[in-house]
Amino acid sequence: MYLVEMLGITKRFGALVANDRIDFNLKPGEIHALLGENGAGKTTLMRILYGLYRADEGQIRVQGRNVHIRSPRDALTLGIGMVTQHFALVPPLTVAENIVLGYTDDFRLNREAIRQAVAEAEERFQIYVDPDAVVQHLSVGQKQRVEILKALYRNARVLILDEPTAVLVPQEVDNLFQTLERLREQGFSIVFISHKLDEVMRISDRVTVLRDGRVVGTVPTAETNERELARMMVGRETFGVTRQEIHQGEEPLLRLENVWANDDQGLPALKSVSLTVRAGEILGIAGVGGNGQKELSEVLSGMRAPTRGRVLVGERDLTGAEPVEFADAGVGRIPEDRHEGVVADLTVAENLALEHLDAFTRNGLLDRKAMLEHAEHLIREFQIKARPTDKAGKLSGGNMQKVILARVLSRQPKVVIAAQPTRGLDIGATEYVRQQLLAQRDRGAAVLLISEDLDEILALSDRIAVIYEGEIVGELPASEATPERLGLLMAGATKEQGRAGTATATTSH
C-alpha cells in the first residue's frame, strides 16, 4: 500500500505542458528521489502535491483515499510538508518563533512554552538548532534544518525537499543526509528532488526520473547505477563539457590588488581580495553563495565601487570606474542576475545595441536598420530563439543569457567576467555557455568565472580560487583540485597559502 499516489497528473502553463500524465507513488518509510534536469517538471509535480499549484488533470490519493489539495494548509492536514528552495522564514524572528508561527492556538504567546515545545521536537527528531537564535544570523544549512523542523512540528509524515543540497557545502550535505536517514528509520517518507546523480545514488531507495514533463521510469536505487540514471535523465550517454588540457596563462590582463568592498548594508563583503587573471586562462572562483561573489562581480562590472584597493585592466586603472568605462576597456561582463543584464521591456535588438550605442548612432540618430541586422546576425551566430523585435523579457532564461553572451562576446573582449553564467539553465544551454567561455579562453581572453556550481568550476577552470566570507582562502591549479579539498576551503575549514596575488598558474603546493 502506498502512502501517497499521484495518478495521471497533467499541468499546463499556457502552451507548455510541465507535467504530462505523471504517475508517482511514495511508500511509507522510503526516500524517493525525483530526478531530472532543470525544467523536467520535478518541482511542478511536488508543488501540486503541496497545494501550491492545482493539477489540470489527474488524481491524488493519500492512504488510499482520494483527496483534493487546494493549499499548503490542506497538504499539511494530510501530513505532507515541503521545504522549498527559497526558505519561507521570517529573518528577524527566532528559530522557535518561526517554527510555531501560524501554528499556535493561544491568543497570547507563551515564549517559554514555545521554546520548550521546539526543544522537545528537536530532541525527538534529532535535528538541532538553537531555538533562541535569530534566523537571520543562521547559516543556510541551519535555516534548512529549521524548515525541516517546521514541517515535522506540524505533524508532516511526508517531507518534500526541493533540491536541498543546492545551497549546502559538502560537509553540510553529509549532515543533511544523516538527518534524512534517521527520519527514514522513524518511518517518515521523503521525496528528494535533485539533479545530482551521486546524491541520488547515495541517499534514495527508489528513483523516479522525469524528462520533459514525462516519467521515464521508476527504479529501485539498488538495481541501477549512475550511468543508467544519466541516460534516463538526458536521453544520451555522455553530457557536459569534456575537459581539455589545462592552459598556462600568459600576460596578466586583470588584476585586483587588496580590494575591499561593502555590501548593501555597508558591511565589508570583500576583504583584501587579490587576484590575477592572465590572457588565455580561466580563473574559477569557487564558493558557497553569499560569500562575496555578488560584490566581486559588481566591483568588476563597475556597479559597485571598492572602498580600498585597486582594479587594473591591462595597464588601465579602473578602480571605481563606471560600467561604460569597463565596457570600453574591453571587459565583457555577464551579470549574476540576468535581469540586470537586459532591460526586459526593450527589444532584443535594442538590448544587443545598448552597450555600444555609438556604433549604431549617426549624428544622434539611431541606425535602426543596422541595429536589426546586427541583431539578426547575432541571433544566428548564437542560436538565440527569438526575433530582433521580441521583448527581451519574454525570452526563456537560456535565450536571455544567450542575448547577454552575444552582446558581450561579439565584442571580442580582452577580459570576461562571468558570474553564475549557467544558473537556472537547462543542460543544453549550460553546455553552450560553457563552450563559449572555453572558446573565449582559447581565443586569448582572460576569463574570471564566478560560480557556485563546483562541477562547473572543475570542468572549466585552469586555476581555482576559493572565496569564503569575502576572503580568498585558497588558490590552486585545477590539476590539484579535488571536490574534497575545495569543499573544505569553501566551508571555511581550512585556509591554504597562495592568496594575495602571488599565485600564478604554476603555484605549487
Place this chain on the structure above:
Amino acid sequence: MLAQRRLRLRIEKTGAPFWFRSLLPVLILILTFVITAIFVLWGKANPLQAYYYFLIAPLSSRVSALEVLVKSTPLLLTGVAVTFAFVAGYWNIGAEGQLYAGAIAAAWLGTVLGGLPSVLAIPLMLLGGFVAGALWALPPAWLRVRWSVDEVVTTLLLNSVMLFIVSALLNGPWRDPVSGWPQSPEIAASTMLPKIVPRSRLHLGFVVAVLAVVVLWFVLSRTAFGLKLRAVGLGRNAARFMGVPVERTVLTAALISGGVAGLAGTVEVAGIHFHLIEAISPGYGYTGIIIATLGALNAWGVAVSALFFGLIDTGAQTLSRAMGVPVYLGEVTQATMLLVALALIPLQRYRIRLLSESSEV
C-alpha cells in the same frame, strides 16, 4: 471509455486579443460617461442631452471647433512635458510650476523685446520660456540624481512656491500701473503670437504644441538619446549595467520636461492673455499628468488625449451655458476618466480563453 466534454473559462496572463485592445478606449469612454451621468442627473439635467453639448456641440461650429484646439494647446505641451519625464522614470509632478516659470519669462521678455521684429522676438521669447521652465525644474532634478531626494515631493511642493512667487510679483513690482489689477503690463505687440486662423483665438502656440508632439515621437523612437531614456525608465539597473549614464539621462529628461512645460506657460501668455495673471493655468500641469498616463507615454496617445481633454473643457463650458450645470463637470469627467482608465488598462494583459476539453472517465 467514456469521453466527457466540458467547457471551462480560463484567465491567462498574456496580451489581450487585438480587437479588445482597440476596443478598450471606447470601453473607457462609455464607462466614464455612465459614471458621470450620476453627477449630471444630480445637477438636474438630462445626461444624453448633456453629452450632446459635451462632445458633439463643440465640433458642430467652426468657431467652437477652433476653440477646442485653443484649449488643447497648453494640454498638448504639458502632456508632452510630463511624458518626457515619465518615460525616463522621473516623476515630475511640477509641470504646473514650470508652466508658470515659462509664463513669467514670457511676461518679462514680452516687455523688453518690444524693439525687435517679431521674427526675432518670438523665437527668443519661446527660448526664454523653455529655459525658465528648465531652470525651475533643475533644483528637484539635481536633488534627485545627487542625493536621491524623492522628486514627487519636491516638484509638487515647488508648485506652491511658484504660485506665491507669481502672486508676489503681481501684487508687488509687476502690478499693472494703469488699472491697478494684479496683472503684469501688457506685452509688446511684436511679441504676441500671431493668429494662424483669422477671426479666431487659435495662435502660433498650437503649431509649437504640434511640433512638440512630433519631436517627442522622433526623440523617443528615432534617437539614441530616446533609447537611453526608455532604457533608464524601464530598467534603471540594467541600463546602468549596459553603460547608460543614468544620472545624466534622468537630469536631461527632467530639464526637457520643465522646458516644455515652460513653453506651455509662454504660449498662454503670448497667445491668449498678453499679461501674466494668476489664473494662467487652471491646472494644466496636473492635467498633463493625466494626459501622459492616458496616452500611455506615447506621442500619438498623448496627442489624442490632449485633444480630447480640450474637447471636454470646451464642451463643459457649452454645457454650463446651455443647461446651467456647473462648469466643474468637465474636471469631474477628466478625473473619472483617469480612474476608469487606470482600472481598465490592466485588462490589456489578460485574455479569457474558452476551453473545451474532454476528460476520460
